Amino acid sequence: MAKRIEVEDLDVYYGSFQAVAGVSLVVEPRTVTAFIGPSGCGKSTVLRTLNRMHEVIPGAYAKGRVSLDGVDLYGPGVDPVAVRRLVGMVFQRPNPFPSMSIYDNVAAGLKLNGTRNKQELDETVERSLRGANLWNEVKDRLNRAGTSLSGGQQQRLCIARAIAVRPDVILMDEPCSALDPISTLAIEDLIGELKEQYTVVIVTHNMQQASRVSDRTAFFNLEAQGLPGRLIEINDTETIFSNPSLKATEDYITGRFG
Amino acid sequence: MSTSNLHFATIKHGGDRSFRAGAIAAAVVVVLLVLFVGVFLAVLAIPSLRRDTVSFLTSTQWNVGTGTLQFGIAGLLWTTAITSVVAMILAVPVAVGTALLVTQYVPPRVGSTIGFLIDLLAAVPSIIFGLWGLKLLGPFLGPFYDWLQRVLGWIPLFGKGVESTGNVLTASIVLAIMVLPIVSAMSRNVFAHTPRDHIEAALALGATRWEMIRTAVIPYGRSGVIAASMLGLGRALGETIAVMIILSQTTTEGINVSLFAGGETFASKIANNAQEFDSPAKTGAYIAAGLVLFVVTFAVNAVARVVAERRVS
Numbered sequence: 262m263a264k265r266i267e268v269e270d271l272d273v274y275y276g277s278f279q280a281v282a283g284v285s286l287v288v289e290p291r292t293v294t295a296f297i298g299p300s301g302c303g304k305s306t307v308l309r310t311l312n313r314m315h316e317v318i319p320g321a322y323a324k325g326r327v328s329l330d331g332v333d334l335y336g337p338g339v340d341p342v343a344v345r346r347l348v349g350m351v352f353q354r355p356n357p358f359p360s361m362s363i364y365d366n367v368a369a370g371l372k373l374n375g376t377r378n379k380q381e382l383d384e385t386v387e388r389s390l391r392g393a394n395l396w397n398e399v400k401d402r403l404n405r406a407g408t409s410l411s412g413g414q415q416q417r418l419c420i421a422r423a424i425a426v427r428p429d430v431i432l433m434d435e436p437c438s439a440l441d442p443i444s445t446l447a448i449e450d451l452i453g454e455l456k457e458q459y460t461v462v463i464v465t466h467n468m469q470q471a472s473r474v475s476d477r478t479a480f481f482n483l484e485a486q487g488l489p490g491r492l493i494e495i496n497d498t499e500t501i502f503s504n505p506s507l508k509a510t511e512d513y514i515t516g517r518f519g
Numbered sequence: 520m521s522t523s524n525l526h527f528a529t530i531k532h533g534g535d536r537s538f539r540a541g542a543i544a545a546a547v548v549v550v551l552l553v554l555f556v557g558v559f560l561a562v563l564a565i566p567s568l569r570r571d572t573v574s575f576l577t578s579t580q581w582n583v584g585t586g587t588l589q590f591g592i593a594g595l596l597w598t599t600a601i602t603s604v605v606a607m608i609l610a611v612p613v614a615v616g617t618a619l620l621v622t623q624y625v626p627p628r629v630g631s632t633i634g635f636l637i638d639l640l641a642a643v644p645s646i647i648f649g650l651w652g653l654k655l656l657g658p659f660l661g662p663f664y665d666w667l668q669r670v671l672g673w674i675p676l677f678g679k680g681v682e683s684t685g686n687v688l689t690a691s692i693v694l695a696i697m698v699l700p701i702v703s704a705m706s707r708n709v710f711a712h713t714p715r716d717h718i719e720a721a722l723a724l725g726a727t728r729w730e731m732i733r734t735a736v737i738p739y740g741r742s743g744v745i746a747a748s749m750l751g752l753g754r755a756l757g758e759t760i761a762v763m764i765i766l767s768q769t770t771t772e773g774i775n776v777s778l779f780a781g782g783e784t785f786a787s788k789i790a791n792n793a794q795e796f797d798s799p800a801k802t803g804a805y806i807a808a809g810l811v812l813f814v815v816t817f818a819v820n821a822v823a824r825v826v827a828e829r830r831v832s
């Protein structure tokens with residue numbers, strides 16, 4: 262299931278504006294990698310190139326190579342829709358489909374894949390909700406609207422929706438930034454469990470969170486507004502937080518940034 | 520306590536008050552106007568309704584020239600309803616389809632050009648639509664009508680109607696084109712405002728464009744489209760000139776349910792006979808018919824409003 266991601270010399274543009282330059286990194290299977298860095302340095306941008314979600318923004322395009330277990334995601338004949346079925350995504354703001362029940366939200370991806378078998382759907386919905394640590398809270402009200410849940414529950418619902426299609430990789434863009442501390446902890450625990458099966462990449466502004474949940478940390482920075490963001494340093498999380506090799510990284514982590 | 524120098528400023532709410540008064544006054548005037556129109560119609564219609572010797576709601580007769588009054592609206596109601604409903608059946612899919620195309624598929628620049636062209640239809644006067652339907656569209660579709668009737672003639676809906684092409688179907692097609700701009704513009708508006716979050720949620724799950732539209736855009740826009748269709752329906756029900764020009768009047772009693780039938784709608788009936796408003800009794804009969812149209816359109820618009828409001832919450 263879990264797969265290795267390789268990014269080589271990635272440049273990303275929004276129209277004529279270059280947002281990211283020269284990013285190369287490797288994410289090993291069954292690990293959690295955190296992207297940290299100041300606002301605007303291109304963390305979300307890089308994350309979205311890992312499942313080609315940047316392409317839904319008009320004018321956005323990427324150069325370079327992103328591969329999943331050696332297969333180029335941008336190769337000729339690769340359908341971005343197929344890429345997104347292998348590489349799922351969870352967003353900053355919980356975004357369950359408002360017209361759908363809890364059950365239907367989780368089943369949405371499967372139905373896209375053409376699964377109609379009721380029993381198979383039931384099983385997957387339960388497995389995914391359990392996987393997202395939400396089952397016990399919602400098992401008696403699966404037919405209620407997904408939006409009737411609390412923010413933290415909605416975010417776990419979105420995670421359940423993402424894992425329901427059994428992706429290889431799960432991308433998370435600041436998944437806890439709209440949540441209270443308790444819900445945040447619930448999601449952090451969940452991330453720890455997810456990495457047993459999936460490759461996880463998470464963007465976060467919270468240093469403690471990065472150090473708590475991730476195995477590897479990538480620090481991005483930009484020299485000045487208007488210049489492209491770059492990957493400054495990537496290493497084991499422990500090393501990054503205890504003994505970073507670059508001054509810029511240390512300054513950012515210790516809050517002496519800027 | 521006495522040493523406290525906390526001081527609340529005196530705020531002048533004069534602007535708030537006068538704006539409030541003005542707004543309330545305007546609202547009252549509008550409501551009174553509607554009530555006044557309703558009451559006015561009722562007062563003029565009631566004496567004639569009292570003298571009506573047939574059932575006003577179920578009769579299809581319309582004889583108001585001679586001494587006794589015989590008038591019923593069943594035929595008018597049928598023709599009004601069938602032309603409008605068929606118009607909506609034709610217009611809504613086209614409006615929704617183009618709205619999805621314009622907002623979800625084509626580049627924004629192309630989309631707004633197509634939208635602009637559809638909006639231009641709203642600028643065509645109804646008399647032009649009427650003439651076009653009568654002289655061009657009807658004759659052009661004649662062979663197709665003949666074919667339809669040959670193949671599907673055993674279904675009453677496609678049974679024998681009038682000789683000319685000035686039939687319900689032609690009127691419906693023209694009405695469909697006339698309501699297209701309003702339904703399309705409102706649908707485009709709701710679809711264009713589908714939250715980015717919902718769209719990205721669907722795409723990130725591996726939805727194709729069409730699947731994204733089905734899971735995110737359509738559910739979000741559904742009630743807006745229903746409200747738009749209701750407003751379009753209200754417009755179709757009351758359309759006068761175009762229908763009056765197109766529809767052949769018939770003399771046969773009863774209701775012919777065929778799409779190839781002629782007939783008259785509430786509006787076209789009244790307009791066709793404007794020169795007959797010479798006695799209060801006759802006028803009252805037409806006004807009674809008008810009152811029914813008024814109530815029906817009012818109800819349709821009210822439903823549209825309720826649906827549109829519900830969308831917001």
Ligand SMILES: Nc1ncnc2c1ncn2[C@@H]1O[C@H](COP(=O)(O)OP(=O)(O)OP(=O)(O)O)[C@@H](O)[C@H]1O
Nearest residue numbers: 275278280299300301302303304305306307318490
């Ligand atoms: N849709 C877009 N169109 C144009 N420019 C964009 C778009 N999204 C991001 N950018 C630009 O690309 C650069 C990187 O943005 P990105 O969102 O990747 O930063 P980020 O590191 O995720 O920041 P944050 O921590 O605030 O989320 C910024 O300069 C931003 O202005």
Ligand SMILES: [Mg+2]
Nearest residue numbers: 304305306434
């Ligand atoms: Mg971001």
